Structure formats: C-alpha cells, structure tokens
Amino acid sequence: MDADVTAEFRAWLDANWSAGLTVREWWRRLADSGWSFPQWPEEAGGRGESPRMARVARTELANRKLIGPPDGIAVTMLAPTLLQHASPAQQRELLPQIARGEIAACQLFSEPGAGSDLAGLRTSARPDGGDWVVNGQKVWSSLAHEADWGMLLARTDPEAPKHRGISYLLVPLAQPGVEVRPLRQMNGLTEFNEVFLTEARVPGDRLVGQLNDGWRVAQATLAAERSRVPSAVPAPPAGQRGGWLDRTVGEAAEALRTAASTATRMYSRSGRAARRLALQYDVWSDDVVRDNVVQLHILSEASRALMARLRASPFDGGASVAKLAAAALARRARDVDLDVLGPAGLLSGPDAALGGEVELMALSAHLVSIGGGTDEIQKNVLAERVLGLPRE
Ligand SMILES: Cc1cc2nc3c(=O)[nH]c(=O)nc-3n(C[C@H](O)[C@H](O)[C@H](O)COP(=O)(O)OP(=O)(O)OC[C@H]3O[C@@H](n4cnc5c(N)ncnc54)[C@H](O)[C@@H]3O)c2cc1C
Structure with a gap:
C-alpha cells in the first residue's frame, strides 16, 4: 500500500x-x-x-x-x-x-504586560456592524513585517474571568489600523516586531472557535509552536509579502541551496557540526572536547527521536517536553561550540568563526527557552496539567 x-x-x-x-x-x-x-x-x-x-x-x-x-x-x-x-x-x-502558500501568518499573542501571564492581555475587540474593531498593542511578534494575517488574541468580554473573555481572531495586517514596527535583536537580526492596532477591522467570519473561547483555541497554536520542527525540505517564504510567489522554482531551488534558512542557521547545530568544528580548530584529540561533542550528539539524537515519537503518537504534555528538550539542546550546542573555539569564540563580525555561524547560534540559543512560553512555564504546565501537582 x-x-x-x-x-x-x-x-x-x-x-x-x-x-x-x-x-x-x-x-x-x-x-x-x-x-x-x-x-x-x-x-x-x-x-x-x-x-x-x-x-x-x-x-x-x-x-x-x-x-x-x-x-x-x-x-x-x-x-x-x-x-x-x-x-x-x-x-x-x-x-x-x-x-498554496498564498498566506503568511504571525502570532499576535504577547503584549508588553502579558507574556507568561498571557491571559492578562488587554487588547480589546468590540463588535461593529458584523465586523470586529480592535485596539491594543502586541510585542515580540515574529515575522509580522512579512505576514498577511495575524493570529490575534483579544479581549471580547472585559467582565468575564480573564481566561474566559478572550477570543481568537484572524486580523488582516494590510490595513491602515495596523502598524508594524521592527525590533532589533541582540543576534543582529530583525525578526521581532511591535504591532499597534488602532481601530483595526476584522471581518466577522474571521472568529476562530466560539466567542470568548479563544484561550482554548490558543492552546492548539501554542502546542503546535512548542513541538514544531523545521521542514526537511527547504521552501522560500510564503505569502504576498514574501516576494517569491512569482519567481521560478528553479531560482528558488538555487537560492535555497546556497543559503540555509535563518532558523536552520540559528538552531540546528548538531554533534556532527561540532565535530567538524573541533577538527577544523585542531582540538579533536582533546578528550574533554570529544566527550562534550559525544554528549551533544546523544542529546541531539534523543531530541530527534522524541520529536519523531511525538509526531507519530502525541502524548499528554509532549509539546512542553519537546520544547524543553529543544531549549536544552540549543544551550548545549552553544556551550560545546564555544568551548571548541576557545578565545576565537569571542570574535565577532568578519573575524568570527565560520563566517559568523557560531556567533549567530550562540547569540540565539536562549531564544528557544523563551519563545512559545518559557522553560519555567513549560515546567508549570507539566507539573500542574500532567503530574497533577497543586497549582502555584
Ligand atoms: C524567539 C521568540 C519568538 C517569539 N515570538 C513571538 C510571537 O511571534 N508572538 C508572540 O505573541 N510572542 C512571541 N514571543 C514572546 C514570548 O512568548 C514571550 O517572551 C514569553 O512568553 C515570555 O514572556 P515575557 O517576555 O513577557 O516574560 P515574562 O513573562 O515577564 O517572564 C520573565 C521571567 O519570569 C519567569 N516567570 C514568569 N512567570 C512565571 C511563573 N508563573 N512561574 C515561574 N517563572 C515565571 C519567566 O520564566 C521568565 O524567566 C517570542 C519570544 C521569543 C524569544
């Protein structure tokens, strides 16, 4: 079959x-x-x-x-x-x-006063002639500057307990009521944005799930975020603003062959890559280096197996476990690579090792522990929802 x-x-x-x-x-x-x-x-x-x-x-x-x-x-x-x-x-x-790749989306959840305590969000949506009208500010909105739609959490019932008065809306970003301002990160990239919503309009049929039940819908988005793995087959950016829809697949294939995606460069340093680095920097004969590289290899293989198992048969709390594993792997890869480089690991710009690849990875490793809910929040989720421990 x-x-x-x-x-x-x-x-x-x-x-x-x-x-x-x-x-x-x-x-x-x-x-x-x-x-x-x-x-x-x-x-x-x-x-x-x-x-x-x-x-x-x-x-x-x-x-x-x-x-x-x-x-x-x-x-x-x-x-x-x-x-x-x-x-x-x-x-x-x-x-x-x-x-069909006609849409790129971003996640408009976090606000200046609502990150880990996401249910405390204050952006509001009020009904208006069959549409929704949104006011508020979002922050850390990855790739909002390239997105067509935002997955928006907004308060639709200010009187309800905080988890119950939230709805999940799909807001079109190309409209006068939406202003996207880029934020520069310590790794030099500009992937994050602040998004200001001022009387922004959302068509009435863009409510996902039931009114005021957005918290439950958001859990599906967060679970998907926590357990996502980069695709094994590279593809150019989707959406109307990605700039690739009307170029040829031949051009795209060529561009993708020469440039690994940002996510790959930031997060996917493995034990094998660390071994190549150790050989290149002539420290592969050092027992401590070899031990560290092998530990990293074991961790990255274990993380890969965990993701495969999670995809084949999801289990309770799996997304949080996967996210914690990915965060631990990113930190370990950073530490092992920087140990291999020794003082050369301090170099930045044109002098940095591998054209800045390790520098980018080292300055990005902590992002995995924060985006999609911090390590502490994942541990709270596992403690409370899976192990049944008392709520904090
Ligand atoms: C790479 C990346 C991409 C992101 N992309 C997006 C995006 O596209 N859209 C979006 O909406 N957001 C995005 N975020 C934001 C992210 O979801 C928040 O940064 C995260 O939820 C933490 O919120 P905060 O920054 O407000 O920190 P805070 O919530 O203020 O946390 C500060 C510290 O306190 C700890 N803490 C807080 N509460 C508890 C608790 N109850 N128990 C124990 N410790 C606690 C945290 O673990 C953390 O160490 C992104 C963040 C990163 C790093």
Whole structure:
C-alpha cells in the first residue's frame, strides 16, 4: 500500500515538476493534488494519509532537491489550529490558501504586560456592524513585517474571568489600523516586531472557535509552536509579502541551496557540526572536547527521536517536553561550540568563526527557552496539567 502511494507520488512529480514553473504555480499544483500536506484530511485539501506517508513524500522531494511545499507560521501553527477549531466553512476556505502558500501568518499573542501571564492581555475587540474593531498593542511578534494575517488574541468580554473573555481572531495586517514596527535583536537580526492596532477591522467570519473561547483555541497554536520542527525540505517564504510567489522554482531551488534558512542557521547545530568544528580548530584529540561533542550528539539524537515519537503518537504534555528538550539542546550546542573555539569564540563580525555561524547560534540559543512560553512555564504546565501537582 505504502509502495503504491510512493509510486503514485513519484509519477506525479515526473509529470508536474518543471524548473520553469513559478513558485505560485508549483505550490498550486501540489496543493490541488493534495500532496502539499498529504496528512491533512481530504476535505481540508489533503489526502488523509498517515504522518509516515507524509514523511515519505517529503523525503522524495528532498532526494530530488526540489523545493518543498510552503513552510512557516501559517503552516506550522495556524493550520493545526484551524484543523482543530475552525468551522468546516473556514477550513474549506482558508486551508487551501495556506497549502498554496498564498498566506503568511504571525502570532499576535504577547503584549508588553502579558507574556507568561498571557491571559492578562488587554487588547480589546468590540463588535461593529458584523465586523470586529480592535485596539491594543502586541510585542515580540515574529515575522509580522512579512505576514498577511495575524493570529490575534483579544479581549471580547472585559467582565468575564480573564481566561474566559478572550477570543481568537484572524486580523488582516494590510490595513491602515495596523502598524508594524521592527525590533532589533541582540543576534543582529530583525525578526521581532511591535504591532499597534488602532481601530483595526476584522471581518466577522474571521472568529476562530466560539466567542470568548479563544484561550482554548490558543492552546492548539501554542502546542503546535512548542513541538514544531523545521521542514526537511527547504521552501522560500510564503505569502504576498514574501516576494517569491512569482519567481521560478528553479531560482528558488538555487537560492535555497546556497543559503540555509535563518532558523536552520540559528538552531540546528548538531554533534556532527561540532565535530567538524573541533577538527577544523585542531582540538579533536582533546578528550574533554570529544566527550562534550559525544554528549551533544546523544542529546541531539534523543531530541530527534522524541520529536519523531511525538509526531507519530502525541502524548499528554509532549509539546512542553519537546520544547524543553529543544531549549536544552540549543544551550548545549552553544556551550560545546564555544568551548571548541576557545578565545576565537569571542570574535565577532568578519573575524568570527565560520563566517559568523557560531556567533549567530550562540547569540540565539536562549531564544528557544523563551519563545512559545518559557522553560519555567513549560515546567508549570507539566507539573500542574500532567503530574497533577497543586497549582502555584
Ligand atoms: C524567539 C521568540 C519568538 C517569539 N515570538 C513571538 C510571537 O511571534 N508572538 C508572540 O505573541 N510572542 C512571541 N514571543 C514572546 C514570548 O512568548 C514571550 O517572551 C514569553 O512568553 C515570555 O514572556 P515575557 O517576555 O513577557 O516574560 P515574562 O513573562 O515577564 O517572564 C520573565 C521571567 O519570569 C519567569 N516567570 C514568569 N512567570 C512565571 C511563573 N508563573 N512561574 C515561574 N517563572 C515565571 C519567566 O520564566 C521568565 O524567566 C517570542 C519570544 C521569543 C524569544
């Protein structure tokens, strides 16, 4: 059976891939045939295949060095939320657009006064002639400057207890009521933003889940965020502002071959990479270095196995465990690589090791422990919701 599906996909690729297609057309073909996300249900634009078959399809794309289906926040965080909580009409309308890469999304949850205590958020949405009108400020909104839609948590019932008066809305970002201001990070990148919402409008049919039940919907987004892994097949940025939809897949494949994605450069240093670094810096014969590199390798393999298990059969608290593991791995990779470099690890700019790759990773490692809920919050989740310990 699996062999039949694989053969079907190979034949489909032979008939459909051509380096002259635009990214838009390639993603449309993949989406319309259900091969973008074969694990999605058929009514949502997938093929109802198992996650394992979806991985087989990804591997086939990777082996042929083709560009993958769209990746990014719309795919990894919004789509799983819609699959769990959107109405059938919203799923039919929105999921195919995500599969075709026509939409990039960002998460508008955190506020200056509401991070770990997210339910304390103050951004408000009031009904107005069938729409919603939103006022407030969000912060740390990753990639909001490239996004078309925001997954917005807003207070719709100020009288209700704080977890109960929140709704989950999809706000179009290209409108006068939305101002996105970039924030510069200590790793030199500008991925974060502040987002100011002033009488911003959200169409009435962009409420996901029930009114005032947004907290429950947000848990799906957070669980998806905490357990997401970068796609094994690189793809250019999706969405109208990504700038890739009307370029050819050949150009995209070439660009992706020469430039690893930012996420890959920031977070995916493994034991193997540390070994290469140790050989290059001539410290591989040092027993302590070898021991550290092996420990890192074990940790990264264990983390990979954990992610695979979590994808194959999700378990209670799995997303928090996966996030804690990813944070521990990022810190360990940073420490091992900097130990290998010794004083050279202090260099920055053009003198930095591997063209700044280690520097970028070292200055980004702590981000994993914070984004999507800090390590402390993940431990609270596990303690209270999984182990049944008393609430703090
Ligand atoms: C890489 C990255 C990407 C992000 N992307 C987004 C995004 O796209 N959209 C978005 O909405 N937000 C985003 N965030 C924000 C992120 O969700 C918050 O930074 C995070 O939830 C922590 O909130 P805070 O920064 O307000 O810290 P605080 O909540 O003020 O926490 C400060 C410290 O206190 C500790 N603490 C707080 N409460 C408790 C508690 N109850 N028990 C124990 N310790 C506690 C925390 O662990 C932390 O160490 C991102 C952050 C990062 C780093």
